[in-house]
Structures are given as C-alpha cells and as structure tokens.
Amino acid sequence: MTATSTQHHNETRIVADPGLPTIVITREFEAPPARVFRAYTDPDLVRRWLGPRRLEIRIERYDARTDGSYRFVHVDRDGTEYGFRGVFHEVRPVDRIVQTFSYEGFPDGVSLETAAFEDLGGRTRVTTTSVMASIEARDAMIASGMETGLRESYERLDELLTETTSDESSTG
Amino acid sequence: MTATSTQHHNETRIVADPGLPTIVITREFEAPPARVFRAYTDPDLVRRWLGPRRLEIRIERYDARTDGSYRFVHVDRDGTEYGFRGVFHEVRPVDRIVQTFSYEGFPDGVSLETAAFEDLGGRTRVTTTSVMASIEARDAMIASGMETGLRESYERLDELLTETTSDESSTG
Numbered sequence: 001m002t003a004t005s006t007q008h009h010n011e012t013r014i015v016a017d018p019g020l021p022t023i024v025i026t027r028e029f030e031a032p033p034a035r036v037f038r039a040y041t042d043p044d045l046v047r048r049w050l051g052p053r054r055l056e057i058r059i060e061r062y063d064a065r066t067d068g069s070y071r072f073v074h075v076d077r078d079g080t081e082y083g084f085r086g087v088f089h090e091v092r093p094v095d096r097i098v099q100t101f102s103y104e105g106f107p108d109g110v111s112l113e114t115a116a117f118e119d120l121g122g123r124t125r126v127t128t129t130s131v132m133a134s135i136e137a138r139d140a141m142i143a144s145g146m147e148t149g150l151r152e153s154y155e156r157l158d159e160l161l162t163e164t165t166s167d168e169s170s171t172g
Numbered sequence: 173m174t175a176t177s178t179q180h181h182n183e184t185r186i187v188a189d190p191g192l193p194t195i196v197i198t199r200e201f202e203a204p205p206a207r208v209f210r211a212y213t214d215p216d217l218v219r220r221w222l223g224p225r226r227l228e229i230r231i232e233r234y235d236a237r238t239d240g241s242y243r244f245v246h247v248d249r250d251g252t253e254y255g256f257r258g259v260f261h262e263v264r265p266v267d268r269i270v271q272t273f274s275y276e277g278f279p280d281g282v283s284l285e286t287a288a289f290e291d292l293g294g295r296t297r298v299t300t301t302s303v304m305a306s307i308e309a310r311d312a313m314i315a316s317g318m319e320t321g322l323r324e325s326y327e328r329l330d331e332l333l334t335e336t337t338s339d340e341s342s343t344g
Contacts, residue, residue: 020193022305087239087241087261089258100284102262132303133194133301133303
C-alpha cells in the first residue's frame with residue numbers, strides 16, 4: 001500500500017494455512033518466464049541453484065518432461081547423502097510444472113508440487129503449491145528446515161538468472 | 173459392534189473430510205494382497221474392472237512401476253472418449269501404490285493417490301487416499317459422479333478376483 005512495498009517484490013512468501021495440508025510459496029524473479037522455466041527444467045542449470053550453498057548436489061536424472069522422472073542427491077560436507085526423487089506429471093512450457101517429491105529417508109511422505117510461472121512483463125512470479133496427504137505431513141515438511149534451504153536456493157537462482165541474461169543476449 | 177456388522181465388510185466406505193482436500197476410500201476384497209495388487213498393476217487385469225460397466229476401456233499405456241506412467245481412455249456408447257493419465261511415484265509390491273491422476277478434459281485438476289494394501293489374513297483391505305490442491309478441487313471430483321463408478325469398479329474387481337482364484341490355484 002506504500003511506495004516502498006515495491007522494493008520487496010523479490011521476497012519469498014511462504015504460506016502454510018493452518019487448516020489445509022498445503023504450503024504455498026511465492027517468489028518473483030528478474031527474468032522473463034522462458035528463462036526462469038529453463039532454469040527449472042535444464043539439469044545443467046538446476047544443479048547450479050537447487051538447495052543450500054553448503055551442500056553439493058549430484059543430479060542422477062532430471063528428465064523434466066511430462067511422464068519423466070528425476071532423482072538428485074544432496075551431499076553434506078561430511079559426506080552424508082540425502083536423496084530426493086519424484087515424477088513429472090506435467091511439464092507445460094513455459095506455464096506450469098506438476099511433479100511429485102519425496103525424501104528417500106522418509107519415502108512415504110510424498111508431496112504433489114505445482115509450480116506456476118506468471119509473466120509480469122519481463123519479470124516472473126513463480127507460485128509453488130505443495131500438497132500432502134495430511135496436516136501432520138505438511139508440518140513435518142516445514143519442521144525439516146525447508147524454509148532456509150528454499151530462500152537460499154532462490155537467491156542462487158537470482159544470481160544464475162543474472163548470469164544467463166548476458167549469456168543469452170549474446171547468443172540469441 | 174454387532175454380529176451383523178461383519179456381513180458388510182465388502183462395503184465401499186468414502187470419507188470426504190469437510191476441512192481437508194482429501195477423499196479416503198476403504199474397501200475389502202476376498203483375496204490376499206498379492207492377488208489384489210496384481211489386479212491393480214497388470215494392464216490385462218486392470219482393463220477388466222476399472223470404470224463403470226457401461227464404458228469401454230482402452231488402455232494406451234499402463235507401466236505400473238516406480239517412475240512409470242499410464243494413460244487410458246473410457247469410451248461411452250455414443251463414441252465419446254474420456255482420457256485419464258498420470259505417473260507412478262512408487263509401486264511397492266505388495267504394499268503401496270502412489271500415483272498422480274488427472275482427467276484430460278480438466279488437466280489442471282491433478283490429484284495424488286495412495287493405495288495401501290493391508291493383509292487381513294487371506295483377505296485384503298485397500299485404503300485409497302486422494303489429495304488435491306484445494307477443497308474446491310476435491311468437491312469437484314466428488315461432484316463428477318466418481319462414487320457410482322467407483323462402487324461399480326470394485327464390484328467388477330470382486331468378480332475378477334473370484335475368477336482368478338480358480339485360475340491361479342491351477343497354475344501356481
């Protein structure tokens with residue numbers, strides 16, 4: 001409602017409705033949807049931003065197309081590995097990605113995640129809705145510390161999008 | 173709590189919690205988990221029970237394994253086709269199937285479905301939990317008439333399991 005509110009459009013907004021087993025995450029990026037979508041679907045770009053900086057990522061498979069699947073491993077400094085996997089229900093360029101997600105250490109905690117890419121005129125708003133089978137499962141996801149990792153991932157994505165802006169303007 | 177309650181163990185129980193975007197369906201079958209699980213994963217068996225009797229089914233793909241996908245079409249008597257599709261997040265014999273599901277006429281209404289197979293000592297209880305992104309989406313699924321189709325599907329599955337009991341006892 002004030003002039004200064006526009007300074008915060010790159011804030012990560014996380015809403016966990018107390019009455020619904022969902023997490024709704026909103027974030028804006030300084031790049032058009034095509035470029036943000038590519039950063040979500042090209043494994044060579046995904047590996048550069050997904051997860052907190054302190055973890056290495058090893059992408060075993062990232063077949064980001066409708067009916068495809070993915071698996072990646074985060075590796076801690078002491079060598080501990082954390083595997084994550086899922087399937088892509090739909091990858092619809094440059095509009096929407098619907099996928100499942102689970103941590104292999106707790107394989108029964110599966111979430112369904114929808115990322116919607118909205119064109120703000122050269123900028124992009126990504127709204128990610130995760131839904132789980134129960135409010136307890138949702139609360140466990142929040143308690144796992146996802147929020148810190150998520151904010152850091154998005155900062156890394158900001159950096160990547162800044163880099164690829166110059167890359168792409170020279171080649172295309 | 174009464175002696176007669178056991179006469180109703182093959183009833184289909186459908187619970188749609190007013191406060192959660194879920195549908196929980198419970199049904200018991202007169203066959204052990206391995207046989208019920210096979211009826212859920214072998215496309216030659218799936219085609220014999222999935223859907224109401226008045227519709228023909230054409231299974232385009234039914235790759236019921238972890239990271240697999242499926243698509244089938246129900247065909248009405250006037251030739252109208254209704255396509256359904258999704259991906260298998262996990263197929264864990266003979267315990268659990270987690271898959272996505274959507275009707276192609278409304279591709280954004282995706283649900284995450286978990287079928288759990290519980291051994292009751294020669295009989296099997298299947299509990300299917302469907303979760304959607306909103307209570308409105310869940311209510312639309314209920315309003316689509318899923319309940320009639322579901323009860324009829326399970327009756328057809330009862331019949332199939334009776335048939336395969338004699339088949340399997342002669343071969344295995």
